Amino acid sequence: MGKRYFCDYCDRSFQDNLHNRKKHLNGVQHHRAKKAWFEFFRFSDAATVLNEERTKEPCRKFLQTEGKLNAEAEGCWRTFGDPDRDGxxxxxxxxxxxxxxxxxxxxxxxxxxxxxxxxxxxxxxxxxxxxxxxxxxxxxxxxxxxxxxxxxxxxxxx
The missing domain is CATH 1.20.5 (Single alpha-helices involved in coiled-coils or other helix-helix interfaces)
Structure with missing residues (x-):
């Protein structure tokens, strides 16, 4: 039957040969599982996570939603008056x-x-x-x- 390789990240085993191991280690599922494994331990340090999150740029969907909300708010302020501008x-x-x-x-x-x-x-x-x-x-x-x-x-x- 031959040797079997067990991947701790993916929690699965397969026949151990060069082709199968290379295919698995370069696969998307393995990369996701490996990233999730390291992410699990990364969250123990809150300061590191906070610094990493601050350096990220907002995604395109957030910027679109924010733009729509700003436009709606401007429309409401024009209609009803801005409570911050005059009491x-x-x-x-x-x-x-x-x-x-x-x-x-x-x-x-x-x-x-x-x-x-x-x-x-x-x-x-x-x-x-x-x-x-x-x-x-x-x-x-x-x-x-x-x-x-x-x-x-x-x-x-x-």
């Missing part, structure tokens, strides 16, 4: 948020379920005519009542 847009958004929060709290304390945005949308909702012709339309397809649904608060348990 007025930031203050305005806080004031708007506080006013919407007060309206939501008022709606909850009055027993209505619809929040302010849903209420504004509910005023403009029109049922398509083909839905009105269907008998026994499920309640989920009916528009909400004008005042919203009433909620009964149950404070007692059991």
């Amino acid at each position: 007025s847009s930031n203050e305005r958004s806080i004031d708007e948020w506080l006013s919407r929060r007060e309206k939501k709290l008022d709606a909850l304390t009055s027993g209505r379920v619809l929040n302010v945005e849903e209420e504004e949308c509910a005023e403009t909702i029109e049922i398509p005519p083909y839905l009105l012709s269907i008998p026994d339309l499920p309640p989920s397809l009916h528009p909400p009542p004008t005042g919203g649904w009433r909620v009964t608060v149950h404070n007692e348990w059991g």
Whole structure:
């Protein structure tokens, strides 16, 4: 049968002759396994890994994604204002948020379920005519009542 060669990196054995050994040692799988083996021990020194990672250049996909994100961010800054450049847009958004929060709290304390945005949308909702012709339309397809649904608060348990 002959001698067998066992590769510790790849965890496999094959017939030991010049042709097979040369083919295996120059193979892609062997190179990957060998690299993975040494990478396993390399990560013990964090300073070396950090220095190596800092010297690498970002890949092409990262640069493309970063460029797209920068373009989208510029578009948002033009539309809504850059909060870092002037504080007025930031203050305005806080004031708007506080006013919407007060309206939501008022709606909850009055027993209505619809929040302010849903209420504004509910005023403009029109049922398509083909839905009105269907008998026994499920309640989920009916528009909400004008005042919203009433909620009964149950404070007692059991």
